[in-house]
Amino acid sequence: xxxxxxxxxxxxxxxxxxxxxxxxxxxxxxxxxxxxKHKDNVNLYIDELCNELxxxxxxxxxxxxxxxxxxxxxxxxxxxxNIEFAPNLPWQHVLPLSKMITEKIHLPCKITNDANAAAIxxxxxxxxxxxxxxxxxxxxxxxxxxxxxxGKVVYGHDGFAGELGHTIAIHDGRPCPCGRCGCxxxxxxxxxxxxxxxxxxxxxxxxxxxRAIPSNRLESKDVYDAAVKGDKIxxxxxxxxxxxxxxxxxxxVAFSAPEAVILFGGLTKAGEFLLKPTRIAMEKDMLRLWxxxxxxxxxxxxxxxxxxxxxxALGWECxx
Amino acid sequence: xxxxxxxxxxxxxxxxxxxxxxxxxxxxxxxxxxxxKHKDNVNLYIDELCNELxxxxxxxxxxxxxxxxxxxxxxxxxxxxNIEFAPNLPWQHVLPLSKMITEKIHLPCKITNDANAAAIxxxxxxxxxxxxxxxxxxxxxxxxxxxxxxGKVVYGHDGFAGELGHTIAIHDGRPCPCGRCGCxxxxxxxxxxxxxxxxxxxxxxxxxxxRAIPSNRLESKDVYDAAVKGDKIxxxxxxxxxxxxxxxxxxxVAFSAPEAVILFGGLTKAGEFLLKPTRIAMEKDMLRLWxxxxxxxxxxxxxxxxxxxxxxALGWECxx
Numbered sequence: 001x002x003x004x005x006x007x008x009x010x011x012x013x014x015x016x017x018x019x020x021x022x023x024x025x026x027x028x029x030x031x032x033x034x035x036x037k038h039k040d041n042v043n044l045y046i047d048e049l050c051n052e053l054x055x056x057x058x059x060x061x062x063x064x065x066x067x068x069x070x071x072x073x074x075x076x077x078x079x080x081x082n083i084e085f086a087p088n089l090p091w092q093h094v095l096p097l098s099k100m101i102t103e104k105i106h107l108p109c110k111i112t113n114d115a116n117a118a119a120i121x122x123x124x125x126x127x128x129x130x131x132x133x134x135x136x137x138x139x140x141x142x143x144x145x146x147x148x149x150x151g152k153v154v155y156g157h158d159g160f161a162g163e164l165g166h167t168i169a170i171h172d173g174r175p176c177p178c179g180r181c182g183c184x185x186x187x188x189x190x191x192x193x194x195x196x197x198x199x200x201x202x203x204x205x206x207x208x209x210x211r212a213i214p215s216n217r218l219e220s221k222d223v224y225d226a227a228v229k230g231d232k233i234x235x236x237x238x239x240x241x242x243x244x245x246x247x248x249x250x251x252x253v254a255f256s257a258p259e260a261v262i263l264f265g266g267l268t269k270a271g272e273f274l275l276k277p278t279r280i281a282m283e284k285d286m287l288r289l290w291x292x293x294x295x296x297x298x299x300x301x302x303x304x305x306x307x308x309x310x311x312x313a314l315g316w317e318c319x320x
Numbered sequence: 321x322x323x324x325x326x327x328x329x330x331x332x333x334x335x336x337x338x339x340x341x342x343x344x345x346x347x348x349x350x351x352x353x354x355x356x357k358h359k360d361n362v363n364l365y366i367d368e369l370c371n372e373l374x375x376x377x378x379x380x381x382x383x384x385x386x387x388x389x390x391x392x393x394x395x396x397x398x399x400x401x402n403i404e405f406a407p408n409l410p411w412q413h414v415l416p417l418s419k420m421i422t423e424k425i426h427l428p429c430k431i432t433n434d435a436n437a438a439a440i441x442x443x444x445x446x447x448x449x450x451x452x453x454x455x456x457x458x459x460x461x462x463x464x465x466x467x468x469x470x471g472k473v474v475y476g477h478d479g480f481a482g483e484l485g486h487t488i489a490i491h492d493g494r495p496c497p498c499g500r501c502g503c504x505x506x507x508x509x510x511x512x513x514x515x516x517x518x519x520x521x522x523x524x525x526x527x528x529x530x531r532a533i534p535s536n537r538l539e540s541k542d543v544y545d546a547a548v549k550g551d552k553i554x555x556x557x558x559x560x561x562x563x564x565x566x567x568x569x570x571x572x573v574a575f576s577a578p579e580a581v582i583l584f585g586g587l588t589k590a591g592e593f594l595l596k597p598t599r600i601a602m603e604k605d606m607l608r609l610w611x612x613x614x615x616x617x618x619x620x621x622x623x624x625x626x627x628x629x630x631x632x633a634l635g636w637e638c639x640x
Contacts (some may be wrong), residue, residue: 016398033511043636060546087607102561110582133477134474145618147575147576149469150472150476152467153472154575154576154577155451155577156453156469156577156578157453157577157579158577158610158613159577160609161576161577162574162575162576162577163577163607163609164575165573166607167570167571167574167575168567168570168576168605172565178608179608180605180608189576211523218431242595247488249492250487250488250533251487251488251571252575253486254483254486254487255467255474255481255482255484255487255575255576256467256474256476256481256575257475257476257477257478257479257480257481257482257483258476258477259477261486272402281404285500286486287483287498287500288498288499288500289405289480289483290478290480293478
């Protein structure tokens, strides 16, 4: 029988979402479980996940139609199939997730981190279709990246390549949860935008719609809403964020000379408020050889589907 | 007959050096011509080069023993076989060098820039033998780089990937010949070391052996000689240079998670004066996941041979 589907699993800190996907990127069935329900016993988590997966598979034509399972998970290591030392997940240090699932479901399984999965997703179903060299940057709670060179995700010597959110953008800059200072993530994530907002509001006396929101409830969405209304401080916040992002992108381009840099994730909803200063800084800081040649794009995948689609794309790489 | 040799051509601004190389990296015959002798007529340059190459080939067993020709040249584009807009060469903007040589000599020919050639050289004959993922950084008059991922040099979408010498290390930093400011090259090249020396000497009143040398004659070698004698300012210069280099390397590691970073070129003669601060800054700035895991190495190829060897290594990639 033809293997016309793959399974994508997006393992997040809160929810584990999974779906069955066809070659055109349609999610034909989807479900989810709570990641933290079995904090103390990963075997119970695997049991629940595999039971739900099996139910979904049975609904959609059975196991013979499935080419493989792809998983996007924090600190997922493509080489080993393990999740290794993921700070936001409740289980032991090294979890052989891929092996555990294959043992239960008897389908081949590959794993990588969520940003790499997003890059494969864009290449398989999204805006990077047909591209061989691009860099995807996820701008969410944190900043991640998936780098594609010659049509393949870069995993590096140890499986952990593409940590562009943890390149140091500003020396002796903001403290980062990773223990160092000045990481790109501390400026250009949704969290970074909020930090910038709090900083700008405290440093300036200018009037701003953002002053009406308690700082412990301020979200990047509020900054966007204020920017839409022409709020000067909100616009400054996006200019600052975009400038740092663009400066970093200019350096990334010098590394792999990609066809495009693709932005992905919640913060991209800010649209031109973010993209314009990013583009200006990127062009200003980029080696002249690349002036006006590197596309700056935004993911075309629907956000609610993107994580499962990205993970599922890895399923097509599975060998039977 | 067995193809037991390759030809390497190192096309520099002053000299074009070429040699016939065996599979163990022995240069069995070598010669050179002046690159600038036929400034106004590239055809005469090609004629002279090909005549000399043919003489060398005839001496060493004839064309049938040669697998191919590899060229390392500034702005050499692997994809097109052209030298494109090389600022230090006298000829027109786009020079189809590879094609011109093959038409004369009837041997397949590949071209890349000198830093990429050096990386292939290290992988074929040198310290990177057996490595699949490493970054080579050339520290000479300028700073170049060759990036190897999964055993292949990264050329990028346009053939010009790996310009790490033109990543911006310090925003609004020193003016760079490329037209921007703060490029790594302006700090960690031999020229950069001299700029640092002049800066440090003018800012400090401390005694230094370097004060005896007129600033327009000062070379990085002088700084090394002074450091050997314990000169405080000379040591500070290397600390500063190594710190900036190490900080940049930490960011490069986040991109491709290499097994090793290999330093190459004149400035590496400074040995631990340069390596120690580089290592310290790299470890300090690197994501903890890589702490003490990324090797910092120095090229093992003899400097006088390295450029020809590197170029020749590309010859093994030629198909007959």
